[in-house]
Amino acid sequence: MENVISRRDRKKVQILNTLVDISMELFVAKGFEETTIADIMKSADLGTGTFYNYFQSKEDVLKYVLTQKFDQAKNSLERLIKSTISPQEKISQILVILGRIYEDNRQLFGLINHLGPNQPPHGPEFKDILVSIIDEGQKNGDFRKTIPIEIVIETFMGLIKSAATSHSKIPFMENLNYKLDLFLNGLTEKNNK
Amino acid sequence: MENVISRRDRKKVQILNTLVDISMELFVAKGFEETTIADIMKSADLGTGTFYNYFQSKEDVLKYVLTQKFDQAKNSLERLIKSTISPQEKISQILVILGRIYEDNRQLFGLINHLGPNQPPHGPEFKDILVSIIDEGQKNGDFRKTIPIEIVIETFMGLIKSAATSHSKIPFMENLNYKLDLFLNGLTEKNNK
Amino acid sequence: MENVISRRDRKKVQILNTLVDISMELFVAKGFEETTIADIMKSADLGTGTFYNYFQSKEDVLKYVLTQKFDQAKNSLERLIKSTISPQEKISQILVILGRIYEDNRQLFGLINHLGPNQPPHGPEFKDILVSIIDEGQKNGDFRKTIPIEIVIETFMGLIKSAATSHSKIPFMENLNYKLDLFLNGLTEKNNK
């Protein structure tokens, strides 16, 4: 009784994960519209109809995965925010973490449009983390106060996107660091006055 | 006799424009994939087959319009580059011009993914214009030389995208100006004074 | 348990046969180009899309049937060739067998052009059977040696086609026998006696 997870349930989870993995692989390889449910199930060596025991639609799989990824990112950030390093250092680290996630799932995030205009799978909590850091930096005089926080955040997120979608030959992380430099330099209060 | 363009040809151009307008309207309203050729032609009150007298596919319409828009942007920039104002001022003005175009066609540019990964309809000339300005600024000591030009440009273009896709309540142009401030501040050499 | 073929699979075979039968019927009745896939499926009282669970195209059905027929003919001939009757007698019998098959499927074979120029569904083995018989006859002095074997075979096959596409009122088998007479008389060595 205590053993809540039966063999049956374990198998269910296993199949679900297989489906998710295969779906993402195919979405990235062939594109979302071009991937059919039959494709997915054939790759998974399962019957077509079985798909509907796990998801309601193709969009559903996508939403499921993107949500997973965002949760994962959020967890990493939450751990970071509790540390005692300076806001600038935090920003740097966040950029690296987010950048890495973005890089790993670059193509995946590109599929976000297929979820319709009002379905970004990330809650507002995500933004809150950033706000608190910027806020901290502005309060202790490290960051300029003339720029609204939301602008700073948008710009910050823009950097990541920009680096992830870059066509330049500069490696991703290097690219990201240059942009971070520009950004922090722009954000920082110039005390030599 | 003097009238080289026959009534027939005038009608053709007229229909082409109608088709473009209606297509874009529908693409923005319903989404690209969701808009069928039949939809377009019904809205235009024309036979379905007529579409193929003007375009080869839906993608074709989109490409046609985006190319138009980019050409229009390029023209505006080329006029600007010949003026004698400072690089910083040029950058400002460019951002404003591009920003305005971007704003006017915000939803349109969002459709760019539907053209496949390597089909952005803007040639390399576009980038060249920016390069020459940054270059000028770096040479006369206004801009930092430690950041590679391509990074600067990517960041710059990222600003526009970021402002255009912003969900914030701050108006677009104001949003853009804040980001420009951040960017120029980050880009500017600030040792002395 | 013993029954390896499930009811489902039996039904599948059944439908496939139905589709083949109906297709051929319609091809013969209305012509190949004039028969649409919707026609076939409506006659079969099945959904249009179901066609594509069994065949890839109309051509595919035709190829399938013609291959079947040719295989059937080949089997009949292979049985015959092992008997010990004289080459002349063999030729006669072959003509009768092929003739009958041809007659039964006269209209069907007329559709062979729709498979493209180089897609006759009969392999080279078919010809080999005839070659061996003619060869035997030439070796034992029954048949003239001045005519190349391939010519003999082509002429022979021509007889069948000619009889099968005849517009004459003479019944098919009689027609065929007359032509066989002409052919064998022409082929036979007749100097001595």
Add this chain to the structure above:
Amino acid sequence: MENVISRRDRKKVQILNTLVDISMELFVAKGFEETTIADIMKSADLGTGTFYNYFQSKEDVLKYVLTQKFDQAKNSLERLIKSTISPQEKISQILVILGRIYEDNRQLFGLINHLGPNQPPHGPEFKDILVSIIDEGQKNGDFRKTIPIEIVIETFMGLIKSAATSHSKIPFMENLNYKLDLFLNGLTEKNNK
């Protein structure tokens, strides 16, 4: 007034001939179904609609040409029949003439199916010519009388088709002559008895 053919009419005939030539070229090159009227008129550098001033349909062009070819063949034969050579020699000559025509227009005659089942563009007069020759040969004892005339004719025509559609490497006319040998040998009364 006496000059019945105006410049206008001459031009009309010229266009008609152009259309016929181009049509046949395309029919042979791309196939009948695959050739569109637009194709033809584009090749002819004329407007699509103009086609209908000359023909009623694609089938119409085909019928027109095939009739022309058959008439041409008939003329050749009619000239031949009046000569005083032996029936055997006549048959030989006819075969050569028909064979040549067939060879020149091999692909064209292959299109004959597109005219529907009951539209062979050759009148009965064609057959009559052959009948009279065979008849002559049977009467003077050259040809066997046991074979019905229509069978002989069908077989004869079959030879030509067989040679024309041959896949063998033997050149067409040689192929034809071999078959003629077989045929005449089979048809000839063997007087050494």
Add this chain to the structure above:
DNA sequence: CATGAATGAGACTTCATTCAT
């Protein structure tokens, strides 16, 4: 829960033919 054949709506596309200019 798994299966996979059946479904049929609906998208795309072609093209013979018409007709206003």
Add this chain to the structure above:
DNA sequence: CATGAATGAAGTCTCATTCAT
């Protein structure tokens, strides 16, 4: 007579979804 844009019927094919087994 020539033109060629407009037409829309018709055909092919795809695929998410259902459902009997």
